[in-house]
Amino acid sequence: GAVVSQHPSRVICKSGTSVKIECRSLDFQATTMFWYRQFPKQSLMLMATSNEGSKATYEQGVEKDKFLINHASLTLSTLTVTSAHPEDSSFYICSVQLLGVGTQYFGPGTRLTVL
Amino acid sequence: AQSVTQLGSHVSVSEGALVLLRCNYSSSVPPYLFWYVQYPNQGLQLLLKYTSAATLVKGINGFEAEFKKSETSFHLTKPSAHMSDAAEYFCAVSEGPIQGAQKLVFGQGTRLTINP
Numbered sequence: 001g002a003v004v005s006q007h008p009s010r011v012i013c014k015s016g017t018s019v020k021i022e023c024r025s026l027d028f029q030a031t032t033m034f035w036y037r038q039f040p041k042q043s044l045m046l047m048a049t050s051n052e053g054s055k056a057t058y059e060q061g062v063e064k065d066k067f068l069i070n071h072a073s074l075t076l077s078t079l080t081v082t083s084a085h086p087e088d089s090s091f092y093i094c095s096v097q098l099l100g101v102g103t104q105y106f107g108p109g110t111r112l113t114v115l
Numbered sequence: 116a117q118s119v120t121q122l123g124s125h126v127s128v129s130e131g132a133l134v135l136l137r138c139n140y141s142s143s144v145p146p147y148l149f150w151y152v153q154y155p156n157q158g159l160q161l162l163l164k165y166t167s168a169a170t171l172v173k174g175i176n177g178f179e180a181e182f183k184k185s186e187t188s189f190h191l192t193k194p195s196a197h198m199s200d201a202a203e204y205f206c207a208v209s210e211g212p213i214q215g216a217q218k219l220v221f222g223q224g225t226r227l228t229i230n231p
Binding site: 001004006032034042043044046049051091093095097102103104105106107108109111 | 147149151156157158159160161164166205209210216217218219221222223224
């Protein structure tokens with residue numbers, strides 16, 4: 001399987017600031033990455049599909065101007081939470097997909113706490 | 116549209132007992148099916164996957180699952196539970212062999228507790 005890293009693992013910020021989360025595919029080139037958020041004791045909710053070299057595709061109800069996604073290389077996608085507020089506090093997880101099989105491999109997640 | 120239903124948000128078994136986590140899916144196209152495990156404050160780890168080959172799929176840590184089209188089910192089992200199996204388990208479905216990115220639709224998760 002693929003090895004995926006995320007940085008940072010935990011971040012605490014003040015309300016109104018922006019936070020960038022990195023997702024890296026360490027052992028293969030990923031043309032597609034996914035971003036999820038997970039609230040406590042809940043399932044994963046897909047936020048957007050990140051495509052290398054093109055604009056991300058956002059799920060319905062996800063504000064693209066608030067959650068900026070950049071997939072500038074085949075090994076790195078970033079999620080920037082702009083003007084974060086306490087309701088944005090959540091566990092953010094990225095994944096990479098091996099095309100043709102459909103399997104997604106997940107990063108370890110980033111815990112965002114907005115004060 | 117696809118959907119996944121995991122019956123039982125919380126399952127508790129004794130160490131050494133059979134583990135059975137239930138998953139039913141809905142899909143208008145031949146699906147790919149997955150089971151993932153999540154330990155506290157961690158990402159998801161793939162346990163096993165069904166991608167239209169053998170209907171009985173064996174995964175890591177002694178888990179297996181059987182794809183039953185007639186029942187639209189993909190239940191996860193393990194003959195003998197171990198304390199280290201305590202975690203959150205997610206069943207997920209995606210469209211089968213299609214071009215491009217394949218989204219996963221997750222069930223609500225089942226928390227497995229192992230009693231000593």
